[in-house]
Amino acid sequence: MKRIVILGAGTAGTAMANRLVRLLPEDEWQLILLDRDDVHLYQPGLLFLPFGMYRDDELTRSRTRTVDPRVDLRLTPIERVEPDTRRVVLGNGESVGYDFLILATGSRVVPELTPGLTGEGWRTSAHDFYTLEGARALRRAFETFTGGRIIINIAEMPIKCPVAPLELAFLADAYFTQRGLRDKVEIVYATPLEGPFTKPVCSSVLGNMFGNRNIQVAGDFNVAAVDGRARRISAYDGRELEYDLLVSVPVHNGAEVITKSGLGDAGGWIPTDKHTLTATRLPNTFVLGDATDLPSSKAGAVAHFQADVLTENLIAAIDDRPLPARFDGHANCFIETGHGKAMLIDFNYDTQPLPGKFPLPGLGPFTLLEETAINHWGKLAFKWIYWNVLLAGKELPLDHRMLMAGKRAV
Amino acid sequence: MNKEFTTITERLDTVLEQLAYLTERQRKQEELIAELTPIAKLALGTATEKLDQLDQQGYFAFGKELVEVAKKVIEGFSPQDVHELGDAVVQILQAVRAMTQPAVLAVAADASSVMDDAAAVKPLGMFGMVRATRDDDVQKGMAIMIEVLRRIGHGANAVAEKSKQLEDKKAKLQLALGSRKQKKPLGIERKRLTAGTPAAPRPAPAAQASCAVPAGPQPSAAVIDGIAYTADGHLVDATAWTRRLGETLAQMQGVTLTDAHWAVLEAARADYETTAVSPNIRRLTQIANVTTKDLYALFPKAPGRTIAKIAGLPKPAGCL
Numbered sequence: 001m002k003r004i005v006i007l008g009a010g011t012a013g014t015a016m017a018n019r020l021v022r023l024l025p026e027d028e029w030q031l032i033l034l035d036r037d038d039v040h041l042y043q044p045g046l047l048f049l050p051f052g053m054y055r056d057d058e059l060t061r062s063r064t065r066t067v068d069p070r071v072d073l074r075l076t077p078i079e080r081v082e083p084d085t086r087r088v089v090l091g092n093g094e095s096v097g098y099d100f101l102i103l104a105t106g107s108r109v110v111p112e113l114t115p116g117l118t119g120e121g122w123r124t125s126a127h128d129f130y131t132l133e134g135a136r137a138l139r140r141a142f143e144t145f146t147g148g149r150i151i152i153n154i155a156e157m158p159i160k161c162p163v164a165p166l167e168l169a170f171l172a173d174a175y176f177t178q179r180g181l182r183d184k185v186e187i188v189y190a191t192p193l194e195g196p197f198t199k200p201v202c203s204s205v206l207g208n209m210f211g212n213r214n215i216q217v218a219g220d221f222n223v224a225a226v227d228g229r230a231r232r233i234s235a236y237d238g239r240e241l242e243y244d245l246l247v248s249v250p251v252h253n254g255a256e257v258i259t260k261s262g263l264g265d266a267g268g269w270i271p272t273d274k275h276t277l278t279a280t281r282l283p284n285t286f287v288l289g290d291a292t293d294l295p296s297s298k299a300g301a302v303a304h305f306q307a308d309v310l311t312e313n314l315i316a317a318i319d320d321r322p323l324p325a326r327f328d329g330h331a332n333c334f335i336e337t338g339h340g341k342a343m344l345i346d347f348n349y350d351t352q353p354l355p356g357k358f359p360l361p362g363l364g365p366f367t368l369l370e371e372t373a374i375n376h377w378g379k380l381a382f383k384w385i386y387w388n389v390l391l392a393g394k395e396l397p398l399d400h401r402m403l404m405a406g407k408r409a410v
Numbered sequence: 411m412n413k414e415f416t417t418i419t420e421r422l423d424t425v426l427e428q429l430a431y432l433t434e435r436q437r438k439q440e441e442l443i444a445e446l447t448p449i450a451k452l453a454l455g456t457a458t459e460k461l462d463q464l465d466q467q468g469y470f471a472f473g474k475e476l477v478e479v480a481k482k483v484i485e486g487f488s489p490q491d492v493h494e495l496g497d498a499v500v501q502i503l504q505a506v507r508a509m510t511q512p513a514v515l516a517v518a519a520d521a522s523s524v525m526d527d528a529a530a531v532k533p534l535g536m537f538g539m540v541r542a543t544r545d546d547d548v549q550k551g552m553a554i555m556i557e558v559l560r561r562i563g564h565g566a567n568a569v570a571e572k573s574k575q576l577e578d579k580k581a582k583l584q585l586a587l588g589s590r591k592q593k594k595p596l597g598i599e600r601k602r603l604t605a606g607t608p609a610a611p612r613p614a615p616a617a618q619a620s621c622a623v624p625a626g627p628q629p630s631a632a633v634i635d636g637i638a639y640t641a642d643g644h645l646v647d648a649t650a651w652t653r654r655l656g657e658t659l660a661q662m663q664g665v666t667l668t669d670a671h672w673a674v675l676e677a678a679r680a681d682y683e684t685t686a687v688s689p690n691i692r693r694l695t696q697i698a699n700v701t702t703k704d705l706y707a708l709f710p711k712a713p714g715r716t717i718a719k720i721a722g723l724p725k726p727a728g729c730l
Contacts, residue, residue, distance in 0.1 A: 156690050162728045191728075192690065194715060198727035200641060206730065220712035222691050224702070236691070236706050251692070265685075266696040274686065295687045297729050331729065345730065353730060359454065361461040362470035397451040405462035 001030050004314075005088055005098040007078060008255070009035035009063045011043075011391065012289030012303035013104035017071045019311055019393030024318075026070065032096060034088065036077045038063050041132060042386060043160070044300065044379075047167055047336065049135040050142050051175050058383070059132065066391045081261040083282045100284050100314065103263070103270055105255035107160055107290035107298055113251040114155050114223055121228030126246040129168065130160060141245055142175065147184030148244030151233060154191045155223050155251045160290060160298045163345075165189070165249050166196055167336040173213045174338025182214075190218040190233070190241060199352040201410055202345075205369050209337070223248075252298070254291055269293035274349070275326040277310050284317070286310055295349065297331040304390055305330045308400035330402040332358070334379035342375035344368050348402040354409060359398060361406030368407065644718060644725045648682060651722030659720045663709075667720075671708050674698040675721045688718040688726045 004020065006013045017033045024031065045059040067073045077091030087097045109130045111117045117126060127141060128134035152169050159165075169189050176185045189196060189210065195217055196210055197203040210217055224236045226246065234240045253259070254268025263282065264270050271280045272292040279285040288310055289303035296302050305327070312325035329349030334342045344366045345353035357364040365374050389396060464470065487495075508514070524531065534542065542548050630638035630646045637655065638646035643662075645651055656675060660667045667675075677698035681689045691714050695702055709716040714726050 197730050202730040236702055361465040395447050397454045405458050
């Protein structure tokens, strides 16, 4: 009996396990999926939570429910990975050997890495929305907010779902407009990048989305520290901004177990082959989802497209054939823009987001780089697809490669 | 007792049967979905290809323009106008058919061919005109033109007469219903398009204005000394970088390079080679073993971006 071990039952690991268990003969392969707890969080929903558009209980499910019963799901902390002896050591001292290892350990926010962020005012006037607790606390803060300056700050790149801070800014604008408070609320978007849009087509097509909404931008803002008592955020270049409410997107790192096992770089991201998804320094190991050090976005859609590629490559690796499939960095995601509308972007390593229609050229129904109601419906419908199709590892009628069909090269 | 037991087992049997039926139905549905998904994928693939062809050929862009035309027609004409036009369509078609008869077209083509050798045709004076009327063909042509003129005049009179009758009718009606004219318009009047005002030009999509580049995250905006740069001054191709170029780029950024600068730049380039991502501030401090303060001292303005620029790496970017 041979064994595949998957670390992490998040979006990537769960979808991969559910897919592999159907493909591999049960009498030859054992599939073990490891995670430390039984709570699967629908992370895209965290964006809506602060605005009361979703309830908490819609966002979590038991991992046991999302995993095919034929998969050996073990809920236990993982101590470390030992690639030399090809085994995973669990928290209780037991160890699990493997023939193939898939690292789907994801990413996590580490607010402690920004001095002062988790000090005074944390979760009352300074928030994150990348955790369930954070998003809940932010909802309370928004509900009671009557006016003042809100700063949305990205601590540093890379972050999960890089468009989420933009969406939060747009939704906050819409939320306070609907509550009739917009003229009392100042929204500032402070980013370590040059500005909210960094790609040429997006900059020119979407460049005025911030100005139109009266959202101010502080570019090249690398946060050095937060003073929770004075409610002030300072950048390394000496700039200081005062806030009444801080929404921080904290520093992201890879999983602790990766750093502890010495498998990652300084941020805990695992060096990964850009196209085959093999771990470049580890034998018989693949990396999936946020855990990679790839320049692709850290997003569920990416994990999904990668899973398509990895399935082909893993089967080939099992048969000792050369790895056939190549990941092209494909990502797509909806961008909520408020007032019941959303945009959609579709891009990869080489192609920046372009305007057009998706997935059917000319027809859509989704429109790329343009705000439409249908895009918003798509975003809402995605929750069902996530729980019932994507996590179940079922096939979606979408190509994992990015297609130029329907896009306008401007 | 025994009878009761029989009843219970009978009921159980029924429930089991129903369960089996439901399970079977469920299985069928799942199978159907499993069957349909690859089909849908294929269909979608084919549709994508077909529609892309149409898109490439400009059908959708054309369709969109047609919608614009339809919009103008709708704004400019009332349903009554369209109805009347409908009645006239047959006449219009008859006219078009009459005009497009091969014989007529041949005459028109021959007549317009005069324009081709217009240079050879000599200007004609008063006497020339008179002389020309001796020609049989010219006489015939003149007769036809005069007949056409007569019919146009006849038609114009008829139209004038009809509109005069209409005006008279309206005037009588207004006389009879004088007070109604003062009433407020009903708000359903449509704005007529005046022939003289040209439609406002549709604004070109902003994207086209500032960058007419094909797909690709790093379009080249300028080529200086054989090296391509993006619009914001980063190298298009990181491998085109040399130390000498680095020095020039640093000068342009107002940075005088010391060994400390070079250590950071080399580290950034080495890191980019393995990760294909321009390092952020934290990563720079780790790979070059400096503090953030040091980085800001060496490259005071936006160090991440400045270092990427000098080291020939792409601009640190988000996904938009």
